[in-house]
Amino acid sequence: MNKKDNKISHQTMLNILNDLSPFNHACLIGFATVFFMPFIFGSHFSDYQGVTPFTQSMTAASGRIRLLNDSVMLYFIFVFILVFLAYLFKGLSDKVVMEFKQAARPHRRKNRETDNPQRTIFFTACFLMFINFSWVWAFTFSSIGKSRIISSILSGSEFFIAVYILSGFLANLYLFVYALLMMEARKHIVFIENSSAAP
Numbered sequence: 001m002n003k004k005d006n007k008i009s010h011q012t013m014l015n016i017l018n019d020l021s022p023f024n025h026a027c028l029i030g031f032a033t034v035f036f037m038p039f040i041f042g043s044h045f046s047d048y049q050g051v052t053p054f055t056q057s058m059t060a061a062s063g064r065i066r067l068l069n070d071s072v073m074l075y076f077i078f079v080f081i082l083v084f085l086a087y088l089f090k091g092l093s094d095k096v097v098m099e100f101k102q103a104a105r106p107h108r109r110k111n112r113e114t115d116n117p118q119r120t121i122f123f124t125a126c127f128l129m130f131i132n133f134s135w136v137w138a139f140t141f142s143s144i145g146k147s148r149i150i151s152s153i154l155s156g157s158e159f160f161i162a163v164y165i166l167s168g169f170l171a172n173l174y175l176f177v178y179a180l181l182m183m184e185a186r187k188h189i190v191f192i193e194n195s196s197a198a199p
Helices: 010-019 026-045 065-089 094-103 118-143 148-154 158-188
Strands: none
Touching: 010 094, 010 158, 026 065, 026 094, 026 158, 065 118, 065 158, 094 158, 118 158
């Protein structure tokens, strides 16, 4: 392995997502299917009122946008539960774990004995998941779809509304996988001797 291979990168995040999915790119393929189906068959759901409280409160939205929001949000919840449970009960493969071990080689360790990065990493990962939960609650279980701000957005172009929904999903999926990366990384933190304590 060269020096570049020993770094945790966005490729590591993709490896984590694929490792915890039924097959490679399963989550992204599933999302593409969920995202485009409402546009393909949306004309058959013009009277769709929604399943979740947020979608039902989107009084200014078309049936197609309501269906899109329900599909994307419920799919994210499904992916979150599936991937998180896979991480808890199955864990990452040896190949992916090796990426973390290689990144924690002795000459790359930067943490002193007086530091406590594990706690910082843990709270950061929890904060990222809190953002996930807040996003899911706001756009699934709340009724803010009838608020003035949301209504003004929903009265605009369906294309831009779809872009908002797409951006929200991808951003929160990124934060979720990054949280898993941090949770795994904290297992491989190795301390070096504090220079002040050295003989």
